[in-house]
Amino acid sequence: MYNEKIKLYNGGLAVDDRGQVSFVNDFDFNKVKRFYMVENHDKGFIRAWHGHEKEGKYVFVSNGSILLGAVKLNTDIIEKFVLSSRKPSVLYIPPGYANGFMNLEYDTKVMFFSTSTLEESLGDDIRFEWDKWNIWDIEKR
16 A cells, blocks of 8 residues: 655765755655644654655754654554754655654754645544654663
């Protein structure tokens, strides 16, 4: 049913005496129809789980860092990622997945780029409790 796989587009950071430039050159906006940015009031806040059968999302952290989980619908297959503004990247979550995230720092800003319009997304909205897949404990090592 769902054929696409999660994909991480790695970027980079160039620093010199003028400042820095963050980039993800392999990502293009070809399928993006809208975007929105999420900021939580507190470190460790969890927003989860939100899925779509038709909509795909690209996730970019412009400031701070997050622990993000993606679960293939109708399975318990969970993939976890740490996304950080210090290591620029864009994560593609294809249709057929639920996702959620916890910010690991204060003042974290997460940008979501959607392959659906808002109207299309509202008819394709699947929600689960935040702890249905409880991946939020940080492993001490």
